[in-house]
Amino acid sequence: MASEVNTSFLKDRRLDRIATDILRPVGVDRGFYIWMASLGTLLLVCLYAYFIQLDKGLIVTGLRDYVSWGMYISNFVFFVATSLVGMLISSVLGMMGYKWIKPIGRIAEIIAVAFSAVAGLVIVSDMGRPERLPYVFMYGRIQSPILWDVTVVTTYMTLSILLYILTMIPDMAISRGRIGHAPTWLQKTYEFLSFNFKHTPEQYKILLKAVRILLILIVPTAFAIHTVTSWLFAVTTRPGWDSTIFGPYFLSGAFVAGSAAVIILMFFVRNNYKLNRYITLEHFDKMGKLLFLVSIVYFYFNLNEYLVPAYKMKTFEARHLTELFVGEFAFMFWSVQLLGLIIPMILLLFKPMRKPMPMLLIAIVVLIASWFKRLLIVVPTMESPFLPKQHVPDAWMVYHPTIVETAITIGTITLAVMIISVLMKLFPVIPIWEVAEEESAHPDQQPVE
């Protein structure tokens, strides 16, 4: 990000066109109401499932003493993972000076906000005594990885929300008088969120400084949240988790999931909001290359994570790996590795595959696969304990998620989609001022729509 803003873009006639384009979809319409109402109904059903769990306890889930962490924790890891893309795109690529990320930076931020906020709730769903959540803050022990996780997840969420709001201040000010089609309460919200911004160079200077500090702070925080999440597993002695590369392994996987999520939203913004002038074919091409890059790093870590123990085949590791490679989990394992990693990597090498439609399909498969990948990290290790599986009831031996558990998990995903929908529909989804400044600085460049 540049250290100064050339405010001449405010007088450029292009600003009018850009602002009108980007603000056109803003507001509430019938489609939005129907969409939110259906999501809300689904969420209510899922909340009822959570009510059952609160009432009867975790016995209504498939979790037992052998598999005491299941779908909830995998879902938590998935949410934390996907939220990291905000850091990758806004902070890392942004601070390295890549200009093309400007129109999609806010999409990445929306994902970061929604997914990190819901991640905190997901972990509560796994607690037997959720009403004692404040104890974590009141009596927290710094030795416990759970405390590290709680600390950094809340920090990352706060930083992401701050970054989202701060970078939107000039847009809120630009929108003054331009969102007559939106309801009054929304116009008032815009007025409030503009914090009386007047576009003075001094204000931009302060804003850029604040944003820069946030961008820098977000890098170590984001690294921390996923490294610490991986340490939840890696600090225990269980085969499959007892690994020293879990931190980078999780991080690289997080970027794969997050990039896929960004691509899905980009496709939606481009087609439904008719913003193909701003989210261009070039953006899809670049995101395709980015997804390939993070996938190949993730592939490298997968190779390390599975091949090295598979060479040694230590007693209990061998039991775990056999389950994954040829045993009970083989179908899920190979589907995830092939469909979620290897095949997308190969496809993305070809330019026609980096067009919006193929990219959307690839991204959806990759995102779904990355959810199952988290399940494959959590459950098989718990199912092949290095204890003898004794004479237990069948339901205790093998993990079968129950309907209640599945409903709660679907509920968390629904909630994340709702947050994303609100942020994408009620606020400009592309930073107007950054795009206008960029176009004003390079007036000759024509976007390849």
Place this chain on the structure above:
Amino acid sequence: MTEKKTSLSRRNFLRNAGVTAGTLVATSTLPSFNAVLFAAVKRNTKGPWYGIAIDIEKCIGCGTCAKTCKIENNVPQEPFFFRSWVEQYTIRKDGSLKVESPNGGIDGFTQSVPADQIEKTFFVPKMCNHCAKSPCVQVCPVGATYETEEGIVLVDEKYCIGCKYCIQACPYGCRYFHPDKHVADKCTLCFHRIKKGLNPACMDNCPTKARISGDLNDPESAISKFIRTKNVYVLKPHLNTGSKLYYNALNQEVR
């Protein structure tokens, strides 16, 4: 007009307060790093330091210990909750292993492997190892599980948030999730009895005196003599948990 910043301006005050608070918070975390590195309560040398010893050669697999424990400690009956249980190990002639523990051994055992295939069979009673470097205590986010100064690992059910981290951190499978209280639960070495000078219920009711517990600090105690005179071994010693449950004649197949 430029305003001269006095040393007591609000900005300076806030900054100094922030620095002080930050330093205090940072310093206050330092002592706990001790526990991060060693995860151990210092062995108490003044009072008693409890350990357990089980003689596998004496165990007849009657399951009285498991049954007694459920009655004494009000452990949920169904379907599979135990603070103390017995496993039957059967090594077949082809070297393969079968482990069984129907209802934790409470109802006794029937051998499911045909007699002509059996090479060796024995019972392994299991319970909390009351480790000196407990992996379960190490990971608890709120300190609901802790080691007493007598070296006994307990759970405070009033503080447990039910995250289940300790259940999967325990390499011996000694913890379970209480279906009614929604918290982690485990063997207390009958803390309520020990405090009255009694033995744990499972020890007192063992018909063959296969299990004893006592003060490891007292060189004359039965357990100290047991450890000195027998070939004792702990479970999974490579994990360095500081287990204080010593088995005599433990087969290497036991895990």
